[in-house]
Amino acid sequence: MRVIDLSRELYHRTPTYPGQPPIIHGVWKTHEESFVESGNVHGNCVMFFSMPDHGGTHIDAPRHFGMTGTPIDEYPLEYCYVKGICLDLRHIAPKAEITPSQLEEAVRKSGSAIPKRGTVLLCTGHHARTFPTPAYSTDNPGVNVAATEWLARQGIVHFGIDSMRPGPMGVVNSLVHKACLELDITHIESLCNLEALIGQGEFRFIGLPLKWRGGTGSPIRAVAVFEE
Numbered sequence: 001m002r003v004i005d006l007s008r009e010l011y012h013r014t015p016t017y018p019g020q021p022p023i024i025h026g027v028w029k030t031h032e033e034s035f036v037e038s039g040n041v042h043g044n045c046v047m048f049f050s051m052p053d054h055g056g057t058h059i060d061a062p063r064h065f066g067m068t069g070t071p072i073d074e075y076p077l078e079y080c081y082v083k084g085i086c087l088d089l090r091h092i093a094p095k096a097e098i099t100p101s102q103l104e105e106a107v108r109k110s111g112s113a114i115p116k117r118g119t120v121l122l123c124t125g126h127h128a129r130t131f132p133t134p135a136y137s138t139d140n141p142g143v144n145v146a147a148t149e150w151l152a153r154q155g156i157v158h159f160g161i162d163s164m165r166p167g168p169m170g171v172v173n174s175l176v177h178k179a180c181l182e183l184d185i186t187h188i189e190s191l192c193n194l195e196a197l198i199g200q201g202e203f204r205f206i207g208l209p210l211k212w213r214g215g216t217g218s219p220i221r222a223v224a225v226f227e228e
């Protein structure tokens with residue numbers, strides 16, 4: 001078995017979505033402090049974190065898109081363990097819209113079929129090109145509404161992308177989020193290392209969210225598994 005990690009590293013002040021709270025990771029108690037205070041012979045260290053539920057590599061719960069959407073604690077775990085393929089879209093320019101015909105062509109080139117009730121990961125090369133520069137937060141290409149509708153028609157449960165948002169920044173991205181609610185699909189943002197999946201065919205995608213009551217999304221440890 002081979003496991004490919006598709007998750008961004010989390011660390012203090014790693015880039016978050018513009019306007020959302022920062023990611024904070026600090027030491028609550030050092031090894032030395034716990035020795036002194038409790039006589040704990042192990043001297044256990046404890047750290048803490050604070051982050052938006054859309055921080056790092058994460059899945060959007062449908063609740064993010066509207067009040068009627070499913071919150072993250074009720075999102076079906078069956079959708080977090082699905083077959084997937086990855087599409088090579090690295091030729092798409094920064095900030096450009098990815099169209100249905102470009103997706104169709106990328107599927108053809110991949111030589112794989114889109115798995116029913118599965119996922120499609122879109123490798124735009126954006127993470128590799130820009131992370132962690134300011135352009136990471138602004139310059140990504142992404143699907144337009146027609147491409148989102150096309151993806152939903154293939155019978156997927158979600159799609160994923162190697163940028164902070166599924167559409168190019170601005171109104172298109174907002175409309176893509178709204179379309180996801182209407183089409184009953186969702187998406188995974190801030191994936192990385194998708195290049196490792198290109199030309200590899202079908203894999204098992206795993207990305208389990210945390211069980212935040214009423215949450216609008218959750219960080220996930222996203223991986224692709226190849227059984228061999």
Ligand SMILES: [Zn+2]
Pocket residue numbers: 060165166177187189
């Ligand atoms: Zn989103």
